[in-house]
Amino acid sequence: MAARGGKGWRWGGAVLGVAVLLGFPIVVSDVYLQHLAIFFLLWVTLGTSWNLLGGYAGQISFGHAAFFGMGAYTSSLLFAKLGFPPWPGMLLGGVAGILLALPMGHICFRLRGPFFALSMLALSEFLRLVTLNWRDLTEGAVGILLPPFFISKLPYYYIALALAAATMLATWFLVDSKVGFYLLAIREDQDAAEALGIDTTWYKLVALMVSAFFSAMAGSYYANYMAYIDPPIVFSIVDISIAMILVAVLGGMGTLWGPVVGALVIVTLSEAFRAYFAAAHLIVYGVLIIVVIVFMPEGIVGSLAARGPRWLRPRVATDAPGASQG
Amino acid sequence: MKRMGWISMLAIALVCMATSASVAGEVIKVGLPLPLTGIHAKFGEAIRNAYLLGLEEITAAGGVTKGAFKGSKIELLIEDTTSKPEVARSAVEKLITRDKVPMIVGEYSSSNVFAVAAVADKFQIPYLSQTGAADNITQQGWKWVFRVNQPASEYAGGLQDFLLKVVKPKSMAILFENTLFGTSLSKAVQEWTKEVGIEVTNFEPYEAGAIDFKPMLLKVKAKNPDVMFMVSYLMDAMLLMRQSKELDINPKIFAGGAAGFTMPEFIEGARGAAELVYSATLWAPDVKYKGAREFYDKYYKKYGVHPEYHSTEGYAAAYVLKDVLERTKSLKNEDLREALAATDMLTPFGPVKFEAYKKFINQNRLPTLVVQIQKGKLVTVWPKEFAAADYVYPVPKWAERK
Numbered sequence: 001m002a003a004r005g006g007k008g009w010r011w012g013g014a015v016l017g018v019a020v021l022l023g024f025p026i027v028v029s030d031v032y033l034q035h036l037a038i039f040f041l042l043w044v045t046l047g048t049s050w051n052l053l054g055g056y057a058g059q060i061s062f063g064h065a066a067f068f069g070m071g072a073y074t075s076s077l078l079f080a081k082l083g084f085p086p087w088p089g090m091l092l093g094g095v096a097g098i099l100l101a102l103p104m105g106h107i108c109f110r111l112r113g114p115f116f117a118l119s120m121l122a123l124s125e126f127l128r129l130v131t132l133n134w135r136d137l138t139e140g141a142v143g144i145l146l147p148p149f150f151i152s153k154l155p156y157y158y159i160a161l162a163l164a165a166a167t168m169l170a171t172w173f174l175v176d177s178k179v180g181f182y183l184l185a186i187r188e189d190q191d192a193a194e195a196l197g198i199d200t201t202w203y204k205l206v207a208l209m210v211s212a213f214f215s216a217m218a219g220s221y222y223a224n225y226m227a228y229i230d231p232p233i234v235f236s237i238v239d240i241s242i243a244m245i246l247v248a249v250l251g252g253m254g255t256l257w258g259p260v261v262g263a264l265v266i267v268t269l270s271e272a273f274r275a276y277f278a279a280a281h282l283i284v285y286g287v288l289i290i291v292v293i294v295f296m297p298e299g300i301v302g303s304l305a306a307r308g309p310r311w312l313r314p315r316v317a318t319d320a321p322g323a324s325q326g
Numbered sequence: 327m328k329r330m331g332w333i334s335m336l337a338i339a340l341v342c343m344a345t346s347a348s349v350a351g352e353v354i355k356v357g358l359p360l361p362l363t364g365i366h367a368k369f370g371e372a373i374r375n376a377y378l379l380g381l382e383e384i385t386a387a388g389g390v391t392k393g394a395f396k397g398s399k400i401e402l403l404i405e406d407t408t409s410k411p412e413v414a415r416s417a418v419e420k421l422i423t424r425d426k427v428p429m430i431v432g433e434y435s436s437s438n439v440f441a442v443a444a445v446a447d448k449f450q451i452p453y454l455s456q457t458g459a460a461d462n463i464t465q466q467g468w469k470w471v472f473r474v475n476q477p478a479s480e481y482a483g484g485l486q487d488f489l490l491k492v493v494k495p496k497s498m499a500i501l502f503e504n505t506l507f508g509t510s511l512s513k514a515v516q517e518w519t520k521e522v523g524i525e526v527t528n529f530e531p532y533e534a535g536a537i538d539f540k541p542m543l544l545k546v547k548a549k550n551p552d553v554m555f556m557v558s559y560l561m562d563a564m565l566l567m568r569q570s571k572e573l574d575i576n577p578k579i580f581a582g583g584a585a586g587f588t589m590p591e592f593i594e595g596a597r598g599a600a601e602l603v604y605s606a607t608l609w610a611p612d613v614k615y616k617g618a619r620e621f622y623d624k625y626y627k628k629y630g631v632h633p634e635y636h637s638t639e640g641y642a643a644a645y646v647l648k649d650v651l652e653r654t655k656s657l658k659n660e661d662l663r664e665a666l667a668a669t670d671m672l673t674p675f676g677p678v679k680f681e682a683y684k685k686f687i688n689q690n691r692l693p694t695l696v697v698q699i700q701k702g703k704l705v706t707v708w709p710k711e712f713a714a715a716d717y718v719y720p721v722p723k724w725a726e727r728k
Contacts, residue, residue, distance in 0.1 A: 032419040039412060132504055133531065140531075141509045143437065145462055148444055226411055228440040230506065239410060271416055274406060281406070282363055 025157045034153040038225065040267045041160035042218055046240075047247030047259030048167045049214035054245070055253035056175055057207040058187030059109070063120030064215050065240035066127050067097040071216025072223040072234040073131060076144045086149060087159070090220040097216025098209045105205040112190070121237070128235035143230030146223065156225050163221060167214040172256055174210065183207055187254075215244075250292055252299030261300045265292075354395065354651060357421035358402040358432040359442060364409025369434045369636055373457060375629050376637035377402060377432070380644025392652040400648065403427060411441040418442045422449050428657040429454070429650075431643050434636070436460035436506050443471045452662045454650075456643035457636055459507050464689040470659075472666050472680050472688040474646065475639050476608060478507055479514030481584050482555075484694040485606040486518055488708040492719055493578055495552035499528040501542065501566065502557035502583070511557045511583045527551045536562060539569050547575045557583035564595035571599040576723040579604050584694075590632040593702055600699050602721045609635035609675055610697050610706045612714035617674035635675070642673035 025034050046068070054060050074096040075089030084092075104123060108116040131138045138144070150156060174180050182203045185193040193200055223229045234240065243266065251262025269288065273281040296303035358377060361370035381402055389399040403425055405417035414433060421427045422445070430446050430453040433439045439458030446453035447468040455463060455471065459478040464471065476483075489495055498519055502508035509531070519526050527549035530542050539562070546554060554577040556566055563586030570580065582605035586592055593600045611622035611633075621641055625633040633641075646669060654665035667688070670679045676692045683691060696708035698717055707717035 030423055032416070032423050035416055035419050039416075129533075135509070141504050141506045142460065143506060145440060145466070148448065151448060222412075226415065226441060227444055228411065228437060230437055233411060233437060271413075274408065274413065274416075275420065 021161055025154050031153055034157060036267060036271055038153065038157055038160045040263050041157075041164040042221060042225075043243075043247055043263035043267050044164040044260050045160075045167045045214055045218045045221075046244045047251065047262050048164070048171055049211040049218070050244040051248040051253060051255075051259045052171045052174065053207045053211040055248055055255070055258070056171075056180065056187065057183040057204055059204055059207065060117045060245075061120040061211075061241075062117045062245075063122070063124035063237070063241050064211075064244050065235045065237060066120060066124035067100060067212040067215035068219035068222070068240050069124065069127055069131070069229075069231070069234035070096050070100050071219030071221075072229045073138065073144075073219075074216070075220035076146060076223045076229055077138065079146060080144050086146070086220070086224045090217050090224065093220030094213040094217040097212040097214075097219075100216075101208045101212035102205070105208040106201075109201045109204040109208070121241070124235050124237065124241060128231045131231040131235070138231070141230060141232075143228060143233075144223075146227045148227045149224060160221065160225075163214070163217055168256065168260075170210055170214070174207075175256070179203060179206060246289070248299075250289065250299055252302030252305070255299070255301045255305065258299050258301040265300070352395065352398045353401050354390070354398050354657065355401045355403050355425060355427050356647060357405065357418065357425065357427040357430040359405045359407045359414055359417045359421065359430070359438075360432050361409040361414075361434050361438065362404075362406040366409040366434050366438075369457070370406075370409075372631070372633070372637045373432065373434060373640040374404060375631075376625065376633065376640030377644050379625060379628060380641045384644065384648050390648060390651045394655055395651050395657075398651070400651065402431075407433065407438055409435065409438070411437050414438040414441040415445055418445045422446070422451050427451070428659065429647070429662055431456065431647055432640075433458060436463065439463055443468055446470050450659050452659060452666050454643055454646060454666065456639040459510065461510060461686075464687055465685045467687065469687075470663060472690075474643050474675065474678060474690050475635075476692050476694055477686065477689065478510035481511050481608065481694055482515050482518075482606040484696045484708055485581055485583075485604070486515070486522075488604070488696045488717075489524075489553065489581075490522060492708075492717065493553065495524055495578060497525045497527050497549070497551040498553040498555055499530075499546045499549065499551040499577070500526060500555050500557075501528065501530045501532065501539075501546070503534050503559055503562060504531040505534055507585065508557040508583075512555075515555060515583070524553075532562070534559065534562075537565060539566050540573065543569055543573050543575060547573055550577070552578045553581060554579075555581045555583065556587070558586045560586040560589050560591055560595070563587050563589075563592050564600075567596040567599040567603060571724050574724050579719070579721055581605060584608060584635070588634055588697060588704060590634070590704075593699055593704070601702070601727075602699060602718055604696055604698050604707075604717075607635060607695050607697050608692070609638045610695060610704055610714075612704075613676075613695060613706050614712045614714070615674055615676050616672055621674040638675045642675035642678065645673050646671065646678055 024037060050064050071093035075086055075093040078084035078089045079086045108119045132140055182198045185198060186200050186203060190200055219234060247262035247266050248259050250265055252258030270285055273285050277284050298306060360374050361367060381400060385399055390396060403421060407414040407417050418430060430451060433442050433455060434457050436458045439455050443453055443463060447470045450470055453471050456474040461477040461479050464473050500512050500515060502512040516526055516529060528546050558566060563582060580603045584607050587605035588607045611619055621638060622633060625637060649671050650665045655661045667680055678690050680688045681691050693709060695706050695712060697704050698707045700718060706712055706714045
């Protein structure tokens with residue numbers, strides 16, 4: 001808990017941050033920027049929920065698109081088949097994510113090694129194939145086209161903001177509680193954690209369920225916002241599962257603000273490069289990611305925490321993996 | 327001296343403002359979102375090239391040559407949508423709100439067309455789609471969305487006609503790539519078989535990118551259907567035909583549902599197994615539409631690649647755009663929409679006229695063609711009025727061929 005002296009500054013900063021976030025879509029009426037802000041918030045949610053499990057509990061998932069897609073399909077099908085309103089449907093989407101996480105975690109967390117990562121990969125591919133082939137229920141590859149719910153972007157923005165804030169608060173709360181210390185203990189040395197009497201399977205499962213809940217809510221949100229989903233889009237390994245890892249790793253695994261910075265980099269820079277560098281945008285973007293990973297192996301926030309000036313260090317600096325060596 | 331500088335700059339600025347206020351000589355910027363990177367990059371590039379070829383010709387001929395915008399040049403603002411719907415949405419929101427384009431054309435995959443169409447319709451900016459195939463693109467009641475190409479369910483219209491009049495099959499196997507296009511077209515054909523009383527012996531989806539079709543083909547062989555209908559992309563089309571020949575499957579005809587079966591690479595890659603295969607298609611270079619052959623030659627000369635229907639659609643859309651700008655009263659959305667709706671012209675892709683029929687609105691209603699591979703060449707054989715040569719039927723069994 002560094003920088004205790006800066007408490008006043010922190011509160012001031014927090015109030016300012018909240019004001020900026022709440023006021024953004026009112027001051028900036030450009031829908032293009034609003035759209036980018038919405039995607040930034042969506043990726044904060046996704047990066048943070050992956051980070052809770054991967055960064056804090058050390059359980060790497062290669063297939064979080066399983067939860068994302070599950071949420072997207074749950075709320076969309078509820079709406080398309082039963083007329084169930086899509087925004088409450090988002091909550092049910094999140095619950096569907098938990099229901100999916102329960103058996104997965106229950107089975108996989110008893111094992112060590114890469115089993116969980118690979119099982120998640122398999123799960124997301126399995127769900128992609130099921131939704132692709134269960135044509136009577138899901139329309140298969142034709143996908144589900146929903147009517148757009150709001151004309152204005154304001155409601156979308158505030159829902160995305162609420163979702164991102166809830167995910168970050170849940171992470172903050174969990175990590176600051178006893179559970180958070182258990183998770184860190186599990187990440188650093190599972191045997192030692194067991195020896196201390198921590199039910200490692202259960203606490204890993206708790207982290208997975210929270211992570212799945214918010215990932216699935218984000219999936220439902222995506223479906224509501226984009227108003228069209230199909231299996232290759234929502235169960236995409238590269239565009240969802242890997243991108244979630246990228247957001248967390250780039251920003252800083254195991255830090256609260258890492259995924260926020262990661263999402264900012266991924267969403268805004270990739271769009272800026274796309275808009276201004278034409279065909280070369282992927283090269284520029286790729287080089288940037290390589291540079292960050294080579295020179296800041298603990299992610300942007302993680303590296304700043306370890307080496308940066310004192311006032312820049314985030315509050316959870318001591319949680320960053322490798323921070324102690326830096 | 328300094329004051330003189332200011333005054334002359336002011337004068338220049340005033341002159342500039344005056345010229346931009348008058349319409350003649352203006353540059354009209356139109357948005358063209360396309361997937362230039364990512365999984366659909368190949369198609370995005372082919373379509374971009376076709377638009378640019380069309381635009382080059384239009385500009386060389388004096389740009390917009392009639393109407394309120396006589397003498398204006400058209401500029402296409404190309405945005406790479408990286409084959410992702412959310413990026414297509416970013417791109418089109420940028421085009422509309424930042425670049426203030428009066429109209430949008432382009433996109434390729436149906437999922438991206440949905441994203442663009444929803445935004446265009448919300449902002450009430452006319453959008454002309456030339457390739458997205460999903461039926462519901464023009465079934466959503468989107469007043470501002472127009473489509474040049476046929477909807478997926480109609481891709482096999484010409485082929486169905488050919489089957490009823492020439493082949494008169496009793497049974498049919500339907501094999502398809504499990505994608506939006508494959509599923510939509512196969513379902514439409516399956517429903518049609520129920521109407522006309524053809525028994526479907528096999529209805530088999532396969533994963534995109536599959537390479538071993540023998541287990542599926544053996545099931546087909548056991549049923550020995552009259553027609554084997556396949557909706558496939560390039561590699562799977564080649565492999566399906568090669569493996570059908572190896573397994574000596576002999577339906578009365580092999581028929582493809584556009585896509586892979588009409589690509590020049592298919593004929594080469596199928597190594598002789600492509601001969602006499604039929605396929606539905608939207609367009610072929612020898613079709614008797616004015617300018618079709620010329621487009622094919624020009625495109626091939628400029629890019630060194632054989633264009634297929636995706637490119638022709640882009641080229642045709644560029645000319646539709648020019649035609650609309652020659653007829654519109656202003657660049658206001660209502661006027662542009664009205665001009666689009668009143669389109670009635672001939673393009674190398676066929677006549678373009680937007681109609682409302684069945685559940686569709688703003689939909690160009692075009693016949694689809696049947697091509698057959700004869701002596702290693704794609705030949706239009708049906709319908710009769712557009713045919714370049716006679717069809718070869720009956721098709722001899724593999725063993726009886728030389």
